[in-house]
Amino acid sequence: MIVIPADPGESRGRAGIQELDRNLDSRFRGNDEIGPATSFNELLRQDNYRERDKVVIRIRNLEKVFLSARGPVRAVQRIDLDVADSEFVVLLGPSGCGKTTTLRCVAGLERPDRGTIEIAGEIVDSVSEGSYVPPDRRNIGMVFQSYAVWPHLTVYDNVVLPLTEGRYRIAKNQVRERVLEVLSLVRLEGLETRPVTDLSGGQQQRVALARAIVTRPTVLLMDEPLSNLDARLRDQMRLELKRITRSVGVTALYVTHDQAEALSLGDRVCVMNEGKILQVGPPQVVYANPSSRFVAEFVGEMNFISAKVIGPAEAESLLGRVRCSVPPACQTGSEVTLAIRPEHLSLSRSRDEYHPAIKGKVVGINYVGDATLFEVEVGGAAIRVKQPGAPVFAVGDPATIVLTQDSWHVYP
Amino acid sequence: MTELALRLFKFPAIRILRISPLVPIALLPMLALAGFILVILWVSFQTGVIGTAQAQYTLDNYRAVFADPLAYSSLLNTLVFATATTLFAMAIGLPIAWLTERTTIGGKPIIYGIMTVGLLIPGIFVAMGWTFIAHPRIGFLNQWLVWLFGLDEGPINIGTPIGMGFVQGLNLAPLAFIFTVQMFRAMNPLLEEAARIAGLSFTATLRRVTLPLATPGILAAGIYIFTVGIATFDIPAVLGLGNRVYLFSTYMFIQTFPQEYVPRYGITASIGTAMIIVALGLTYWYGQVLRRGSRYEVITGKGYRPKPIDPGRWAILCWACIGFYAFIAKLLPVTMIAFVAFSPYVAPPSFDMLSQLSLSNFYRINWELVLRGLRNTITLMVVVPAVVLCVSFCISWLVVRSRSRARYLLEFGAFLPHTLPEVLFAIGALLLALFVLKDFLPLYDTVWLIAIVYVVVRMAFATRAMNGALLQVHRELEEAASVAGLSTLRTAWRVVLPLIRPTMFSVWIWTMLLVYREVTVAVFLTSQNSITLPAIVWSYWNAAGMTEASMVTLLMITLFSPLLVLFWRFGRQGGMASG
Numbered sequence: 001m002i003v004i005p006a007d008p009g010e011s012r013g014r015a016g017i018q019e020l021d022r023n024l025d026s027r028f029r030g031n032d033e034i035g036p037a038t039s040f041n042e043l044l045r046q047d048n049y050r051e052r053d054k055v056v057i058r059i060r061n062l063e064k065v066f067l068s069a070r071g072p073v074r075a076v077q078r079i080d081l082d083v084a085d086s087e088f089v090v091l092l093g094p095s096g097c098g099k100t101t102t103l104r105c106v107a108g109l110e111r112p113d114r115g116t117i118e119i120a121g122e123i124v125d126s127v128s129e130g131s132y133v134p135p136d137r138r139n140i141g142m143v144f145q146s147y148a149v150w151p152h153l154t155v156y157d158n159v160v161l162p163l164t165e166g167r168y169r170i171a172k173n174q175v176r177e178r179v180l181e182v183l184s185l186v187r188l189e190g191l192e193t194r195p196v197t198d199l200s201g202g203q204q205q206r207v208a209l210a211r212a213i214v215t216r217p218t219v220l221l222m223d224e225p226l227s228n229l230d231a232r233l234r235d236q237m238r239l240e241l242k243r244i245t246r247s248v249g250v251t252a253l254y255v256t257h258d259q260a261e262a263l264s265l266g267d268r269v270c271v272m273n274e275g276k277i278l279q280v281g282p283p284q285v286v287y288a289n290p291s292s293r294f295v296a297e298f299v300g301e302m303n304f305i306s307a308k309v310i311g312p313a314e315a316e317s318l319l320g321r322v323r324c325s326v327p328p329a330c331q332t333g334s335e336v337t338l339a340i341r342p343e344h345l346s347l348s349r350s351r352d353e354y355h356p357a358i359k360g361k362v363v364g365i366n367y368v369g370d371a372t373l374f375e376v377e378v379g380g381a382a383i384r385v386k387q388p389g390a391p392v393f394a395v396g397d398p399a400t401i402v403l404t405q406d407s408w409h410v411y412p
Numbered sequence: 413m414t415e416l417a418l419r420l421f422k423f424p425a426i427r428i429l430r431i432s433p434l435v436p437i438a439l440l441p442m443l444a445l446a447g448f449i450l451v452i453l454w455v456s457f458q459t460g461v462i463g464t465a466q467a468q469y470t471l472d473n474y475r476a477v478f479a480d481p482l483a484y485s486s487l488l489n490t491l492v493f494a495t496a497t498t499l500f501a502m503a504i505g506l507p508i509a510w511l512t513e514r515t516t517i518g519g520k521p522i523i524y525g526i527m528t529v530g531l532l533i534p535g536i537f538v539a540m541g542w543t544f545i546a547h548p549r550i551g552f553l554n555q556w557l558v559w560l561f562g563l564d565e566g567p568i569n570i571g572t573p574i575g576m577g578f579v580q581g582l583n584l585a586p587l588a589f590i591f592t593v594q595m596f597r598a599m600n601p602l603l604e605e606a607a608r609i610a611g612l613s614f615t616a617t618l619r620r621v622t623l624p625l626a627t628p629g630i631l632a633a634g635i636y637i638f639t640v641g642i643a644t645f646d647i648p649a650v651l652g653l654g655n656r657v658y659l660f661s662t663y664m665f666i667q668t669f670p671q672e673y674v675p676r677y678g679i680t681a682s683i684g685t686a687m688i689i690v691a692l693g694l695t696y697w698y699g700q701v702l703r704r705g706s707r708y709e710v711i712t713g714k715g716y717r718p719k720p721i722d723p724g725r726w727a728i729l730c731w732a733c734i735g736f737y738a739f740i741a742k743l744l745p746v747t748m749i750a751f752v753a754f755s756p757y758v759a760p761p762s763f764d765m766l767s768q769l770s771l772s773n774f775y776r777i778n779w780e781l782v783l784r785g786l787r788n789t790i791t792l793m794v795v796v797p798a799v800v801l802c803v804s805f806c807i808s809w810l811v812v813r814s815r816s817r818a819r820y821l822l823e824f825g826a827f828l829p830h831t832l833p834e835v836l837f838a839i840g841a842l843l844l845a846l847f848v849l850k851d852f853l854p855l856y857d858t859v860w861l862i863a864i865v866y867v868v869v870r871m872a873f874a875t876r877a878m879n880g881a882l883l884q885v886h887r888e889l890e891e892a893a894s895v896a897g898l899s900t901l902r903t904a905w906r907v908v909l910p911l912i913r914p915t916m917f918s919v920w921i922w923t924m925l926l927v928y929r930e931v932t933v934a935v936f937l938t939s940q941n942s943i944t945l946p947a948i949v950w951s952y953w954n955a956a957g958m959t960e961a962s963m964v965t966l967l968m969i970t971l972f973s974p975l976l977v978l979f980w981r982f983g984r985q986g987g988m989a990s991g
Contacts, residue, residue: 109891135894148892152910165906166897208892215897 056120056251057083057106057219063114064101075101077275078114083219088245088252090266092259094298098275099255100223106253107142107221108135120218136167138219141212141250145224147204149196149211156192159183159210168215178214185244186210202233209241213248220245222254226261238264259299263287271295293411296339301373303345303383307338315410318379319358319401324408337411342386344407347374347399357402362393376401434806441803441868442825447848448840448868449688455843456681462847473682483683486663492573493580493648493659494641500581501637504737505588506630511734512589513596516720517727526738527586529976533742534929535583536946537965539650540953541745542579544752546570552748552760571655580647582741584637591636595629628704635698639691643833645932650953660687661835661932668839668936677843684839688832695831746969753962773963777952782964784941785948786971788859789928792944796866797923800874801916803867808878813887823875830872838936841865857939865933870926874919881915882908921979928972 064076076098083089091099104110106117108124111132117125119140124133149158159179163170170178183189186206191199196207205225212220225241226234242265245252256262262269263283270280271294279291290296297304307317309332315322317338330336351357363382364375372391376383376399385401393399456474458467477483508527511517545551546568554566569575603625607617645661653662660683667680723730752758754769807826811819829837841864845856855861885908893903909916934947943951945968952961 107891107895109894135891136897136899138895139897140895142892142895144888144892146886146888148886148888150889150892150907161893161898161906162896165902167899168897211892211896221895 054085054121055082055118056085056087057081057253058118059102059106059115060117061115062102062105062112062117064098064105064110064112074275076105076112079272079275079277081270081277081280083251083253086249086251088242088254088265088267090254090256090262090269091272092256092262092266092269092299093272094257096274097272099257099272102272103221103223103253103255106219107140108133108138139168139215139217140219140221141215141217142221143205143208143212143223143225145227147201147208147225147228149204149207151195151197153196154192155183155188155194155196155199155207158196158207159214162211162215166215182210182214185213185247187240201229202237205229205237206240209244213244213250217250220250220252222252224256225254227256227258234261241265263299269299271298273298290339290409293337293339296409296411301342301384301386302339303342305338305340305381305383307336309334309336318381319383319403320356322356322403322408324410326410327412330410330412334412339409339411340403340407342373342384345383345385346402347376347385347387347393348402349400351400351402355402357400359398359400362395362397362399365391365393365395367391374399434810437803438806438810438822441829441871442822444864444868445825445829447844448837451843451848452681452684452688452836452840454681455677455847456685458678462677473678476679477682477686482658483663486658486660489573489648489652489657490642490659490661493577493644494638496574496577497580497584497641497644498634498637500578501584501588502592502630502634504581504585505590505633506592508585508734508737509589509592509596511723511730513593514720515723515730517723517730519731523734525980526734527589529980530583530586530738530742533746534646534931534946535580535644536646536650536931536949537749537969538583538741538745539576539579539647540949540958540961540965541748542570543651543958544748544758545744546575550758555760571651571657573652573657573659576647576651576657576659577641579651580641580644582737583647584640585737585741587640588633588637591633592626592629595626595633598629599625628701632698632701635694635701639694639698639831642690642694643687643835645835645935646950649931649935649950653954661833664835664839665936668842677846680839681843684836687836691832691836749962749965752959753966755959758958773959777960777963781943781948782945782967785943785945788862788942789945791859792863792866792927793924795863796870796927797920799863799867800870800923801920804871804874804878804919805916807871807875808882811875812879812882813890826875827872829869834869834932835936837865837869838933841933842937857941859942859944862933862937862942862944865937866927866930869933870923874923877915877919878912881912885911921975925975925979928968928975 059079059081062076062079063074066073066075075096079098079102081089081102091102093099101110105112105125106119112125112127114127115125116123116127119138122133123129123131124138125131150161153161156179159182160175162168163175163178180189180192183192186209188203188206188210191203196204199207205228208225222241226237229237238261254262254265256265263286266283268280269283269286271278271286273294279286279295286295287299290299290302293304296302305317305319307315307322309326309330310316310321311332313323313326315324315326315336315338322338324338326336347362348357351359358378360376360378360383362374363377366373366375367390371386371388374385374387374391374393376385378401383401455462457469457471459470459472460467505527508523512520512523517523543551546553546566548554548566548569548571551566551568551570554568557563557568558566570579599622604617604621607621608614612620643661644659645665648657648659648662649665652658653665658666664680664683667676667683669675748761751761751765751769753773754771755765756768756770756772759765804826807822811823811826841861842856845861849855855864889907889911890903893907894900898906929946930944931946931950934944935950938944938947938951945964949961949964949968952958952964
């Protein structure tokens, strides 16, 4: 007894995708002098620039509750998100914030309890209408954290399976060409006949990526794909990932808990916590203007000091009087939290008359090669200061923190 | 979508009940099992003409059983037998397991070979062989001792409960071995090393650390073997029926197939009910002990092995003991069977007898019967493993992959056959065929009734093996296939099945071999058309045709030895623990 109501939008969407494919193919055939890999990228990029304003993923009112032994867990609480064409959006947050659940709902591997999800204009999941398109009919690509490459197949077979057995099959004579094209894109040429279990972690990740993009999906979903790699490899793969998704021009939704990864990869970063979206914006904006205390703390390092508002643009804290932009919600006399990034403070041996400063004592040093993070004790609070280069202070030295204006954030 | 999603009414939309197509297949054996148990309970309360309107519902059957002194002596015999079995099996299996896991003794593959292949030679053959060795009148050992010492009668009697326990203990020693090997592997050797460093001697460590830590594992193995012992039918049938030494299983047999009077199915069913309760109680105890024992298991980290002890000069003695076990448990009985198979009558081996060896028994057996038995056995060996594989795959898939809470019920139902004696299934199937299904599904007197019972019985083990295999296939491998555009069927065919192929093959071979050697159900359900080869051996033996029985046994062993080779080559992966 399998009852799934047919989705009225589905046939329309599929025809649309088939048409796009046909257009690409006809133009592809016309450009004989350009090599396969380049022409494919070129074509997609040209198409994409024209349709940049189109929203490819539209999430509205998404809610998902899990029933666990300890009671209901509200993994995702009524979130809305739009991802534009060719955009790379990163869902960033700590474990349990709902980012993976959101991604899996978009993939169709989880069924939400409320809300709608649209991909390329067609509704793929709507709780109110009772419609649902299963994952194998959504034309998406997905890269899993554990790579999920099929261990009993070779590299070639792993990448070719969607083209020969999936719902987005292509003509038999084009299959080999497409697979080799995609393998050269992820820089795995020459390894087609290797059993995939013989490859290293980074190589297996590239096979997973190749497999995800070989069907030319509308959307590429990635669930913490780099977290199983060691640090050095992670940095290299980050650049590779950026290059590949840029050149293919696919819309990407990426989940991670690593804020450095989010800032470097995303066109827009979406910070989540406890099932809610706290802030969405370009990385520079999220870093420079975190909208809440959680975002400020989660993205990058931040010092927090409690203070009291004493004027329209001034607050009194244990670091002295500080000039900052006070949000209108906080009136004079209210308790607020001041926040400043360690790199916006500096340490010096003595103070000068031009900048406000405060004396303290160095109690901790964390040297990471290109910079040093000092922990300075001031009036009972520990303030972190970041200085480029090797440490010039030792633990126990007195030091003066120089306060920079206009870099303070105020949170109620 | 094979997700068994049972969603409750949740606003704003009403959820649709989605049941996977695998569920009906998975539920079929459960229904059969429920049928067996229910019909036993139903019949146990009836007297008069059972299954008709004239039947009365009383407790008379239970009263008859409780009043029958034979029942009590059977109970006592069963307890003695089961205890003897457990003691003998553990006394042989445990030291060999310790030798294999904790010493540097050489030739470990051979030891494993002896212990695992041993499980496949039917216990009935060992019992037959030991009759020729230690039966008070015809056993050659007794005759030699009488001749040597001038005794009045043979001192060794294999037909007593303790004697039968000895034979079954020999049969089940491999089971004890496998259990305790797993236990030794799970034990944390660091605890023993800490004791040695702290100054305890070898025996003190053994006494104060090793044995207490090993106790839950040993106890669990002991309970399991005890449960198997209580349920045994083939050994007491071969060794005890002749001289009227009854155990519960053979007591049930004579009530069902009596020589002198009408079958008393009501009494059989009431004994069956009592057995169900006892078996469930034992299973519960077994589960409790296992849970307590898992507290002692510590994850020791990658690749840590304990420092094995060098047995030194004791190695030869150990090997002699292992060799002696293999000899008395397999080699000697089978040799005796072969000897009797070619003899004109049963007599102790002597040069005189050797000169009389011939193929006369070969011509004397009823070939029409044997060929019929062969056909039935082969039918079962082909059909049952296929059905078992299919059903256990469905059950395992649902249990491992679905997220509904109903899967725990399915898992329990799948494992239930393991806990109940096979005799019960046979009786249940018989009663079901005779009284419930007789008009609209004539299964009685066909080999298909036996096939159904075999499927239900073998399901527990097959499901357990499949669970292990499916758990190793990470869920994300299927999700990746789904996202890549493969339908569920294609995912199962191209991704899941290739990865669990080794386990499926092992299950197939094991089931086939266990079907070939099965005696209990075959005997209870035997009839003109449904007789199998082991049942033929049994019926010759029961009719005092020992030479013919031995010849058919020899035929069986030779015919199916290629199977053993197949098993040796392919079936040993996957850690098959029990049958």
